[in-house]
Amino acid sequence: xxxxxxxxxxxxxxxxxxxxxxxxxxxxxxxxxxxxxxxxxxxxxxxxxxxxxxxxxxxxxxxxxxxxxxxxxxxxxxxxxxxxxxxxxxxxxxxxxxxxxxxxxxxxxxxxxxxxxxxxxxxxxxxxxxxxxxxxxxxxxxxxxxxxxxxxxxxxxxxxxxxxxxxxxxxxxxxxxxxxxxxxxxxxxxxxxxxxxxxxxxxxxxxxxxxxxxxxxxxxxxxxxxxxxxxxxxxxxxxxxxxxxxxxxxxxxxxxxxxxxxxxxxxxxxxxxxxxxxxxxxxxxxxxxxxxxxxxxxxxxxxxxxxxxxxxxxxxxxxxxxxxxxxxxxxxxxxxxxxxxxxxxxxxxxxxxxxxxxxxxxxxxxxxx
Numbered sequence: 001x002x003x004x005x006x007x008x009x010x011x012x013x014x015x016x017x018x019x020x021x022x023x024x025x026x027x028x029x030x031x032x033x034x035x036x037x038x039x040x041x042x043x044x045x046x047x048x049x050x051x052x053x054x055x056x057x058x059x060x061x062x063x064x065x066x067x068x069x070x071x072x073x074x075x076x077x078x079x080x081x082x083x084x085x086x087x088x089x090x091x092x093x094x095x096x097x098x099x100x101x102x103x104x105x106x107x108x109x110x111x112x113x114x115x116x117x118x119x120x121x122x123x124x125x126x127x128x129x130x131x132x133x134x135x136x137x138x139x140x141x142x143x144x145x146x147x148x149x150x151x152x153x154x155x156x157x158x159x160x161x162x163x164x165x166x167x168x169x170x171x172x173x174x175x176x177x178x179x180x181x182x183x184x185x186x187x188x189x190x191x192x193x194x195x196x197x198x199x200x201x202x203x204x205x206x207x208x209x210x211x212x213x214x215x216x217x218x219x220x221x222x223x224x225x226x227x228x229x230x231x232x233x234x235x236x237x238x239x240x241x242x243x244x245x246x247x248x249x250x251x252x253x254x255x256x257x258x259x260x261x262x263x264x265x266x267x268x269x270x271x272x273x274x275x276x277x278x279x280x281x282x283x284x285x286x287x288x289x290x291x292x293x294x295x296x297x298x299x300x301x302x303x304x305x306x307x308x309x310x311x312x313x314x315x316x317x318x319x320x321x322x323x324x325x326x327x328x329x330x331x332x333x334x335x336x337x338x339x340x341x342x343x344x345x346x347x348x349x350x351x352x353x354x355x356x357x358x359x360x361x362x363x364x365x366x367x368x369x
Contacts, residue, residue, distance in 0.1 A: 003034035005339060007101075008068035010042040010089060011080035012052040015103055015130070019080050020056035022328040029313050030333050034340050042068050069093045076101055076339070080130075083188070084181045087112040090349075094123035099339050101332075103130040105192050105359070106352045108183030113356040120349040128335045128345040129352040131196045133264060135330035137308035137322070138285045142268070142275050143201055150289065152271030157202050157241075157249035159266035161194040162257035166235065172222035173229040185233030187212060187359055191253035193264055195355045196347060198241070198249060201268065204354060205249075207242030210362035215256055239362055274299075283321045 009019055023038045041058040042065045043049030053061040068074055069092050077093040078101040079086055087107045093100045100120075106113040106129060120127045133139070146154055165171070175181040182188060187210075199205055212234035221227040239251040257263070264279035276286040276299065283304045291297060304311055305318025310333070314326055338345035347355075 003340060004037055005034055005075040005099075005336060006037045006039040006073055007076040007078055008040040008042065008071070008074045009038070009058070009078045009080060010065045010068060012041060012043045012045075012049055013080065016052075016080040017056075018325055018328045019078055019332075020052070020058075021325050022332040024056060025325075025329045026332045026336065029329055030310070033333060033336050036332065036336055040068050040071065040074060065089055066092075069096050069098065075099060076335070079103060082175055082181055083183055084108050087116055090116050090127075091119040094119045094125055094127070097124055099125040099127070099335075100349075101128045101130070101335055102349075104196070104352065104355075105183060105188045106349065106356050108180065108188070110356055110360040113353050117349045117353040126335070126339050126345050127349040128331070128338065129347050129349065130328075130331065131193060131347055131352070132324075132327045132331040133193055133197060133279060134200050134347070135327045135334065136279075136282055136304075137311045138277060138282060138302075138304050139197065139200070141285055141302070141304070141308055142277060145275060145287065146201060146268065146270070149272075150270075150287065151268065151273035151275060154202055154243075154245065154247045154268055154270050156247060156269040157198050157243070157266060158269075159194045159198055159249070159251050160263060161190040161253040161265075162260035162263045163190060163255055164258050164260050165255060166216070167256040167258045169216045170220060170225075172225075173219040173231070174222070177219060177229070177231045177233065179232040182233060184212075184237075184359055184363060185214070185231075185235060186253045186255045187234050187237040187362060190255060190264075191237050191239070191251060192355055192359065194251050194253055194266075195358050196352070197264070197266065198243075198251065199354060200347075201266075202247055202249065203244040205241045205358050206244050208239060208358055208361040209241075209365070210237060210239035210251075212237045212362065237362065239358075241358070282323075282327075 038058045040060045041053045042062050076099045090100050213236040215235040218228040235256045236254045241249040268275045273289040285302045286299045288299045306312035
């Protein structure tokens with residue numbers, strides 16, 4: 001009989017929908033995997049939650065996340081809630097022997113993140129954090145190129161993650177503007193992807209010097225445009241970093257960059273070449289390699305296709321493109337494989353803690369830095 005894992009999803013918002021789509025697709029795309037059963041969905045809004053359960057084929061619904069954690073039939077708890085709710089749900093689930101699949105960032109404070117990582121160290125369940133951009137075959141190829149020496153020793157990483165979802169100063173105040181609910185602003189929402197990506201490609205960050213900036217200090221209240229609330233976290237962040245191998249880097253992120261929709265872009269300069277990537281063109285990777293003849297030098301674009309696994313599991317033709325939701329399917333595949341094989345998932349809570357440590361060093365610089 002084929003092995004099965006039953007999953008409970010807590011949260012039915014934007015990211016919850018990407019989870020639900022991935023649960024429905026993962027066994028169709030990767031038929032040799034154990035079966036993932038969308039068993040239970042949890043949302044405090046009963047009307048919306050029941051509609052979501054029916055839409056995506058969940059067998060059951062609850063308004064109380066404790067029901068998911070205590071249910072002996074559930075193997076995996078997926079947390080797709082606002083950031084400040086992650087810690088208690090994750091720790092209780094781990095203590096109950098569940099595997100935990102949590103969206104980023106890990107938590108809103110370094111103390112909460114450390115508590116989650118400690119709970120994972122003492123638990124039998126696997127953990128995975130939703131940095132699904134790392135599942136892109138283009139980034140897997142970039143890492144392979146670096147490790148094989150295609151561009152020589154990496155010397156410098158320059159990365160940016162910009163969006164414009166809060167560029168308009170009239171955009172209403174939300175939980176994302178509150179330190180207690182969101183933690184850091186751009187730093188914890190967007191730059192966290194950039195930090196995780198840079199460490200995936202370059203190794204751990206060991207030196208940090210950063211500055212944050214809040215461009216719009218107040219935002220209107222959604223229910224009363226004449227009333228305003230204070231924005232408690234950052235709109236823009238700039239960070240200088242040093243990686244464990246000695247390479248240096250510059251990381252910059254903004255949530256007020258008009259015209260930028262998901263510009264998660266980087267360039268890596270090595271002794272013998274350069275690699276370029278931009279998430280807005282997520283099926284392309286560019287590489288410059290120093291040839292013998294100077295007149296033949298130039299960047300070469302690699303279009304991701306079936307030669308770059310697991311692209312071929314989705315489509316057999318180059319140029320037909322993977323998308324954001326496909327990366328989530330790959331992430332869920334990695335989760336199921338890790339649980340089935342008993343091998344650590346990446347990034348685990350321990351890996352994600354390293355991202356939170358960088359964020360904390362930006363927000364709370366040590367004397368002399």
